[in-house]
Amino acid sequence: MSVEDPMYYWDYLGLDEVLDSQRLASASDRRAPAHDEMLFIITHQAFELWFKQILWELDAAIDLLGRDPIPDEDIAAVLRHLERIVAIQPLLVEQFSVLSTMTPLDFLDFRDELIPASGFQSVQFRLIENRLGLAPKKRLKIGGAAYTSRLSREHAERLEASESEPTLIGLLDAWLARTPFLRFGRFDFWEAYRDAVQAMIERDRHLIATNPSLDAAVRQQQLDAFETSNEAFTVLFDRDAWEELRAQGKRRLSHEAFLAALLISLYRDQPAFHQPFRVLTALIDLDEGFTAFRNAHAQLVHRTIGGRIGTGGTSGHEYLQAAARKHQVFSDLFDLATFHLPRKELPGLPDDVRTQLTFRYSSPDD
Amino acid sequence: MSVEDPMYYWDYLGLDEVLDSQRLASASDRRAPAHDEMLFIITHQAFELWFKQILWELDAAIDLLGRDPIPDEDIAAVLRHLERIVAIQPLLVEQFSVLSTMTPLDFLDFRDELIPASGFQSVQFRLIENRLGLAPKKRLKIGGAAYTSRLSREHAERLEASESEPTLIGLLDAWLARTPFLRFGRFDFWEAYRDAVQAMIERDRHLIATNPSLDAAVRQQQLDAFETSNEAFTVLFDRDAWEELRAQGKRRLSHEAFLAALLISLYRDQPAFHQPFRVLTALIDLDEGFTAFRNAHAQLVHRTIGGRIGTGGTSGHEYLQAAARKHQVFSDLFDLATFHLPRKELPGLPDDVRTQLTFRYSSPDD
Amino acid sequence: MSVEDPMYYWDYLGLDEVLDSQRLASASDRRAPAHDEMLFIITHQAFELWFKQILWELDAAIDLLGRDPIPDEDIAAVLRHLERIVAIQPLLVEQFSVLSTMTPLDFLDFRDELIPASGFQSVQFRLIENRLGLAPKKRLKIGGAAYTSRLSREHAERLEASESEPTLIGLLDAWLARTPFLRFGRFDFWEAYRDAVQAMIERDRHLIATNPSLDAAVRQQQLDAFETSNEAFTVLFDRDAWEELRAQGKRRLSHEAFLAALLISLYRDQPAFHQPFRVLTALIDLDEGFTAFRNAHAQLVHRTIGGRIGTGGTSGHEYLQAAARKHQVFSDLFDLATFHLPRKELPGLPDDVRTQLTFRYSSPDD
Amino acid sequence: MSVEDPMYYWDYLGLDEVLDSQRLASASDRRAPAHDEMLFIITHQAFELWFKQILWELDAAIDLLGRDPIPDEDIAAVLRHLERIVAIQPLLVEQFSVLSTMTPLDFLDFRDELIPASGFQSVQFRLIENRLGLAPKKRLKIGGAAYTSRLSREHAERLEASESEPTLIGLLDAWLARTPFLRFGRFDFWEAYRDAVQAMIERDRHLIATNPSLDAAVRQQQLDAFETSNEAFTVLFDRDAWEELRAQGKRRLSHEAFLAALLISLYRDQPAFHQPFRVLTALIDLDEGFTAFRNAHAQLVHRTIGGRIGTGGTSGHEYLQAAARKHQVFSDLFDLATFHLPRKELPGLPDDVRTQLTFRYSSPDD
Secondary structure, X not given: OOOOOOOOHHXXXXXXXXXXXXXXXXXXXXXXXXOOHHHHHHHHHHHHHHHXXXXXXXXXXXXXXXXXXXXXXHHHHHHHHHXXXXXXXXXXXXXXXXHOOOOHHHHHOOHHHHOOOOHXXXXXXXXXXXXXXXXXXXXXXXXXXXOOOOXXXXXXXXXXXXXXXXXXXXXXXXXXXXXXXXXXXXXXXXHHHHHHHHHHHHHHHHHHHOOOOOOHHHHHHHHHHHHHHHXXXXXXXXXXXXXXXXXXXXXXOOHHHHHHHHHHHHOOOOHHHHHHHHHHHHHHHHHHHHHHHHHHHHHHHHHHHOOOOOOOOOOOHHHHHHHHHHOOOOHHHHHHHHHOOOHHHOOOOXXXXXXXXXXXXXXXXX | OOOOOOOOHHHHOOHHHHOOOOOOHHHOOOOOOOOOHHHHHHHHHHHHHHHHHHHHHHHHHHHHHOOXXXXXXXXXXXXXXXXXXXXXXXXXXXXXXXXXXXXXXXXXXXXXXXXXXXXXXXXXXXXXXXXXXXXXXXXXXXXXXXXXXXXXXXXXXXXXXXXXXXXXXXXXXXXXXXXXXXXXXXXXXXHHHHHHHHHHHHHHHXXXXXXXXXXXXXHHHHHHHHHHHHHHHHHHOOHHXXXXXXXXXXXXXXXXXXXXXXXXXXXXXXXXXXXXXHHHHHHHHHHHHHHHHHXXXXXXXXXXXXXXXXXXXXXXXXXXXXXXXXXOXXXXXXXXXXXXXXXXXXXXXXXHXXXXXXXXXXXXXX | OOOOOOOOHHHHOOHHHHXXXXXXXXXXXXXXXXXXXXXXXXXXXXXXXXXXXXXXHHHHHHHHHXXXXXXXXXXXXXXXXXXXXXXXXXXXXXXXXXXXXXOHHHHHOOHHHHOOOOHHHOHHHHHHHHHHOOOHHHOOOEOOEOOOOOOOHHHHHHHHHHHOOOOHHHHHHHHHHXXXXXXXXXXXXXXXXXXXXXXXXXXXXXHHXXXXXXXXXXXHHHHHHHHHHHHHHHHHOOHHHHHHHHHOOOOOOOHHHHHHHHHHHHOOOOHHHHXXXXXXXXXXXXXXHHHHHHHHHHHHHHHHHOOOOOOOOOOOHHHHHHHHHHOOOOHHHHHHHHHOOOHHHOOOOOHHHHHXXXXXEOOOOO | OOOOOOOOHHHHOOHHHHOOOOOOHHHOOOOXXXXXXXXHHHXXXXXXXXXXXXXXXXXXXXXXHOOOOOOHHHHHHHHHHHHHHHHHHHHHHHHHHHHOOOOHHHHHOOHHHHOOXXXXXXXXXXXXXXXXXXXXXXXXXXXXXXXXXXXXHHHHHHHHHHHOOOOHHHXXXXXXXXXXXXXXXXXXXXXHHHHHHHHHHHHHHHHHHOOOOOOHHHHHHHXXXXXXXXXXXXXXXXXXHHHHHHHOOOOOOOHHHHXXXXXXXXXXXXXXXXXXXXXXXXXXXXXXXHHHHXXXXXXXXXXXXXXXXXXXXXXXXXXXXXXXXXXXXXXXXXXXXXXXXXXXXXXXXXXXXXXXXXXXXXXXOO
């Protein structure tokens, strides 16, 4: 800053541009603007500001996660970036509550002016999805067309380019897969774990089979469902079967990365796993946050335009509701819980393994 | 209160009972209790306390709505009851955030002790659903069994009895259907509205047909979708077709009640409609609140038990996610927006009709 | 919209300007920008966007409240404007939570670049305060200087001009004061109310005097405090004493307006008072919302810069904490509760008075 | 669980007791209960349930922090306990929003029945304050009486006993004070830090002195304020002066503990400081959460009873507002920011010191 030009709040924040950028389409001809169009524009601008911030954090996290090896300081920074996104997400949901004070009639006062513009054209949100690692082929089609079909050429190209850039889930996978802890020298962890799983399954099967509050038919149904759910373990122990599911898009993480994540979540109390466990938790929170955002969006659209076709020509709330389920990127991490065992049944770690997971403050005498 | 026994905070609130009712199942044998079971119990107790409060408000609202005629003071009271429920709902969602600080491993420390108890056994929540008017036949089956199948005989009977008691949607329907405003003397509102709809549809069709950002194939798809969505209007103008949909469970409100609700939402600016419009809005908010609750529950279950069978023997988060969509009771009110017209295209009310919808403060000289 | 230039989401929202307006001061020389400056700028821009929206609603409310008489439709609209501000306020508080993910060290990475810019230079927030009706003489001094002293001439003039423009509290006062309900023909409401107050005071005094859980000294203290608090009633019944307090800045509403507000809040169940009561409630919520905002701001400043002098040269969190209490505009409305009586002790309204407060739907036969 | 008695949701949660414990005082004679008393009771019961949970977490944290040395696993657990309390706090604030749907008139329908019971009699909340370490002498007097004066003998004794039990701040102090990192072998950290501080102060003084947007009088005021704020540094470097302030109750942490906390917050990027830094942050969040709770309580009391004397005989909202500021326990941690330096001015750590703060995964070959 130069002495001639002291920093001034208004200028620093670019408020001339920011506060002058609300151009109400309903005011374009000779009538007074629709009062609620201001809310509509400002809410969407606030969404886009926060999307920019989310991308800023995602890009920083991706940049750090792309290094090899990743120093512990950097994992701490990655965690800060992810947790900040998680802190931002409730704002996004809350903004829909604010927007819902605009009733359908209020929206109709200016809705026709917006056609064919649509929230589906939010380049930044699509970019967030790509950065997270939403696979192009997993995207719900919007009326059969590519998700870039209604964008300007420049924006479509930006998104298409991002499809081949590093993704959060991709780098997470690589980082997990190369963890040194997957192989504990002579201790065969996975064999011990498998035995423990077997014991648990048998105990659970017995609990259902003898549940006195179930009649015979319901019990049989539950037993069938139980056996189906056990198939998950079979796949967990079979790398090829896992990778087959992955090829079908039913899993996103590689077999090795998933095992590493499972190990971290089972032994999160070991000092070496504290931060990695927080990273996994932040990713679950983050996925949940986007799901809550999409669900809130679906409700808002339903109450505002009913069953109508949206300004973007799509069926609105049903698409959004479906996306809330289908566009989750880190559902593998939610599924970790499927493979957890009670602590008391977990194979104990041999001392030499525990030592590897502990850290020792070195002392000047070392 | 007697002088001998001054009111004391602890006793007034029954804290001996409330704070002594956390019996940790994991502590039943000789080991220390699982730390997180306290959170699990207290969170569920807090849910049940709020469910009791919600029922208290629902019962009061139902009692008032069951009168005929309903004085304006009572509609004000109904509104207060509904808006209080809406104020409580974010608490319920937030409580799941608190519960999500319990990780899968922490849950496994006591989960086996709970079998076969399950949140599906929350009698109060089922009662709330029945009071709202969730139709028994619209309930998702839980493993093929009746929703009362796993309850004590007393609880099952209480729920079954409630199925034939007055419901919020039933009384709302009756109240709306008998509104005197549906027939405006000589002014044929619905004919004028129909003409306006016709004009709007033609204009919208033109907008899609000439949307320059769509290529031919996409345009055709959108036009097809648009025509499908117009069928809604055909049904709106055809009482028999409407009641046919209703018989199929696709509509809940009677034709007359829906038209009354539409009228209220279109002319909410008329003084006589202020309060009724707020009632409709509160019901939409309330439905949305329970949807958010079920979605948050689904996410919590997913992250805590993964794809596993829940302690209640059901597949957990998928059931809850489906219920979030299927158990909405007031979706007709969301759909009102489908039939809205821009204010400038709404048929103007003749003066004698407006007078009916305005109120005049009477004066002593009257 | 012309056919050549279909509406495009990005352009409609002015995203070129909005998303290009983050100029990181820390990046101005040859080093990488401080990562968290982006969050700092975007959060403040989001604040300013919402401030603009709040002003948009305030201006609309003020415009409608400035009419005489105000049709019921317009009171409904005023209410919508106020309730929307109340819906926006939790966002503002939440945004401080997001900003608190920036630690003191992160802030120091760019704080020096901002000097002497300061949040105290938010023209829009000062304008909101003026629109609400914060009296210039009630403003806390910032280091002894006028609140406009650090603004550009243009901004200072805009604020100074606003001091003489209509305010929300001023128009509220006028609207309340001219309510026809203050004088109920032959029924002397205030005399009946005064008798009821007298009875309540005597009963309460007895309750304290005989409270068995108090020892003599504490009882005397409470009795003294009780008598002090009763002085409020003396003033309520004495117009001159009231206006004297008002001249001292201890009351904002005129005697007549306060009595009207009291009447509305005591008899809110009367149909004619439903909407006015909601307006009063919305104003209490709105005041509370700004208090929560200032408290959250104070906490944020304390944890981010500690006891240091802020970039604006003020002592930061202590100023903000004090403003949270002193800058409340509608505290008279909070104080209404001081003068409430239990419903069962309220003077009953004579039938001819009730009729005045009820409304009758006129019918074509009238 | 025995086969004869399968776990049942209702029984497990003690719902017979919990849902049967709402005894409406307004229903004690022959009239219908005041509708809103149910909300009043249930909200307070929910508060007390969450207070129990908070105590459960505090006790667990205190138990772990009381060990010496504290293994890293245990610090991770302490952190989980604290962060869970932080997750609970927004619920408490939100519950006041729900309670604020009860208007003053609604409260008066049953308020007299409650006298002399009062929220000041919440034993659990007082216990929480004691567990945190609120010094008895720092407590605001309630009408001149001890905070236990209005409690049953049993409750008063429980609280008095707790005053001499270990507190969170006490154990935090001990843990921080014995950190080995305060003395870095040959590297005199504090001397280097002091030099950096000196440089920063001189630079800041220059910034104010040459701030072109200030006129002479304001500049002088700011310079005076600046010099006052620099006195904080003098005390920081003077153990005796610090302990003198502490004896006066102006500081809570010992000199050594404060320096350790400062070190951790300045070098939080070092792996060994990740968890300790999170602990400090959680404590700031926790203090802020209780402040928000007290502020929300003050607002609720103000709008519900106005300026009246509360049922407990105190002046209500003013007490609560004052307590929000005075009862903060960890304000020393907020003040850490006062002593931060920009990263680029922080003394660099010599390599052998960095090594001490890093951890090395040991390998089987070690």
